[in-house]
Amino acid sequence: MAxxxxxxxxxxxxPTPEQADELGRTFGxxxxxxxxxxxxxxxxxITEGHRISYMESxxxxxxxxxxxxxxxLNEVSSVPLQQALRxxxxxxxxxxxxxxxxxxxxxxxxxxxxxxxxxxxxxxxxGQLTLAKMRDPLKIVWSRPLPxxxxxxxxxxxxxSAGRWFVSILVEETIPPLAAVxxxxxxxxxxxxxxxxxxxxxxxxxxDGKVPNPQYERADRRRLVKAQRNLARKTEGSAxxxxxxxxxxxxxxxxxxxxxxxxxxxxxxxxxxxxxxxxEDLAVRNMVKNRSLARAIxxxxxxxxxxxLEYKARWYGRQVLVVDRxxxxxxLCSACGAQRESMPLTVRTWECTCGAVHDRxxxxxxxxxxxxxxxxxxACGAGVRPxxxxxxxxxxxxxxxx
Ligand SMILES: [Zn+2]
Numbered sequence: 001m002a003x004x005x006x007x008x009x010x011x012x013x014x015p016t017p018e019q020a021d022e023l024g025r026t027f028g029x030x031x032x033x034x035x036x037x038x039x040x041x042x043x044x045x046i047t048e049g050h051r052i053s054y055m056e057s058x059x060x061x062x063x064x065x066x067x068x069x070x071x072x073l074n075e076v077s078s079v080p081l082q083q084a085l086r087x088x089x090x091x092x093x094x095x096x097x098x099x100x101x102x103x104x105x106x107x108x109x110x111x112x113x114x115x116x117x118x119x120x121x122x123x124x125x126x127g128q129l130t131l132a133k134m135r136d137p138l139k140i141v142w143s144r145p146l147p148x149x150x151x152x153x154x155x156x157x158x159x160x161s162a163g164r165w166f167v168s169i170l171v172e173e174t175i176p177p178l179a180a181v182x183x184x185x186x187x188x189x190x191x192x193x194x195x196x197x198x199x200x201x202x203x204x205x206x207x208d209g210k211v212p213n214p215q216y217e218r219a220d221r222r223r224l225v226k227a228q229r230n231l232a233r234k235t236e237g238s239a240x241x242x243x244x245x246x247x248x249x250x251x252x253x254x255x256x257x258x259x260x261x262x263x264x265x266x267x268x269x270x271x272x273x274x275x276x277x278x279x280e281d282l283a284v285r286n287m288v289k290n291r292s293l294a295r296a297i298x299x300x301x302x303x304x305x306x307x308x309l310e311y312k313a314r315w316y317g318r319q320v321l322v323v324d325r326x327x328x329x330x331x332l333c334s335a336c337g338a339q340r341e342s343m344p345l346t347v348r349t350w351e352c353t354c355g356a357v358h359d360r361x362x363x364x365x366x367x368x369x370x371x372x373x374x375x376x377x378x379a380c381g382a383g384v385r386p387x388x389x390x391x392x393x394x395x396x397x398x399x400x401x402x
Contacts, residue, residue: 002176003315006153010168013140020165022133023157026076027113031106033061033073034084038103041092051096054089061085077132079121087116113159122155129155129167138167147173161249177317184276186369188329188361189302192348196361198369204269209362214262217255224251259301267308271318277309278321278372280329321372334358334366 015023037057044050061081064070073081091103121132128137129152146152150171158166186198193210200209227248234241270277306320313320323329331340335356343350343360351357 001317002174003317004172004174005315006170007173008156008168008170009144009146010166011140011143013138013165013167015138015165016136019131019134019136019138022076023115023159023165024113025072026080026115027159028108029073029076030080030084030115031108031111031113033064033081034088035105036064037061037085037088038105041088051092054085057085057088058082077115077117077121079117079132080115083116083118115157117155117157119153122152124152129169131155131157140167147171160253161246162253163246163249164253175315178272180317181273181275183274184278184369184373185270185274186278186365186367186372187270187280188365188368189280193361194301195305196359196365198362198365201269201273204266208359209365211266214258216258220251220255220258224248224255227251256300260304263301263305263308267305267312271309271312271316274318276319276321276372276376277313278323278369279306279309280327280368281322281324321376323368323371323375327368327371329364329367329371330360332363332367334363334370 037052037060040060041052041057044052061073065073088103091100094100095102117131123130127146129140130137146169150169150173152169152171154170156168156170158168160166185201188196188198194213195211197205197209197211200207205211227244231241231244231248234244309320312318328339331343332338333340333352333354333356335358336352336354338352338354340350348360349358350360
């Protein structure tokens with residue numbers, strides 16, 4: 001059955017000076033409204049034990065706009081301000097449902113600058129997008145086409161720390177399911193390589209089933225370390241420091257962008273070519289207390305990859321199984337099932353008493369696959385949760401980029 005999904009398409013755009021100014025002021029107002037409403041909610045909750053509703057926050061916004069001090073809120077589109085209140089409402093709903101921590105203030109420096117426009121606040125005509133309070137359409141770089149006859153329902157404008165502008169366009173899309181296949185694959189998170197698959201995949205892995213860390217990253221990381229060192233030497237508050245910070249942000253953005261593209265390709269291939277993909281619970285990574293940059297990037301990638309695998313599997317009618325983090329995937333022989341007492345990280349290949357010679361990671365990937373399939377047979381398998389949605393991986397459809 002074809003699935004109707006809400007999917008976000010993200011593009012870079014180049015604002016005119018007037019647009020940049022309008023958006024900059026809108027970001028500021030969004031942040032102010034969010035923080036002010038949060039402050040009021042906190043006060044009401046602490047002093048009166050009262051939970052302020054979205055409607056009350058919205059009424060308060062109307063009052064603020066009538067005051068002299070906050071009259072400037074009227075100068076920007078009202079929709080992003082209302083959306084900020086809705087986001088705050090959602091943050092509180094998550095908090096009260098114990099899915100996330102208490103909402104925090106948005107800081108000018110640390111928070112992502114964003115403004116969300118719903119249908120009434122933008123015009124979509126002849127493939128041109130014009131936001132409220134603007135005369136000209138946005139100059140968007142259409143790096144890939146929107147689906148034919150797509151009708152955007154929400155448009156989110158952001159500016160990242162590297163100073164780049166993006167617009168994310170949410171559309172409804174019908175995705176036909178893929179024809180069923182028999183192949184299935186286990187995925188192990190590697191130490192020397194990004195990941196290792198239980199069987200090699202043409203064009204994606206080497207003959208050993210390993211997906212190497214992308215080549216370009218080593219050079220990029222060196223550049224990042226250099227830029228960070230340079231930043232540390234600059235005087236607080238100086239113009240040179242601001243410049244150095246931007247440089248760090250640019251290099252970092254480049255690394256994460258290329259990583260994301262790579263993970264999209266990887267997850268799409270894995271989901272297209274396999275009926276079932278078995279992965280390890282990512283919490284296992286937290287046990288490795290290694291704060292290196294490489295590790296941090298690798299951890300973030302793993303979270304991203306898992307979420308991509310899960311939503312793409314839903315789109316295409318595939319299955320993702322998650323094996324419990326305590327499963328001893330590297331200590332088991334995938335040939336005979338014998339379990340070793342210990343398996344130090346330094347051991348890359350080993351020979352079992354049954355005679356089988358294993359690459360550590362390939363063996364682990366095979367075990368992960370076998371464990372996932374075995375637990376699926378067990379209707380009430382304790383160690384495996386088919387497409388479990390934890391609070392960490394749950395994403396609103398709006399956040400799913402393809
Ligand atoms: Zn064996």
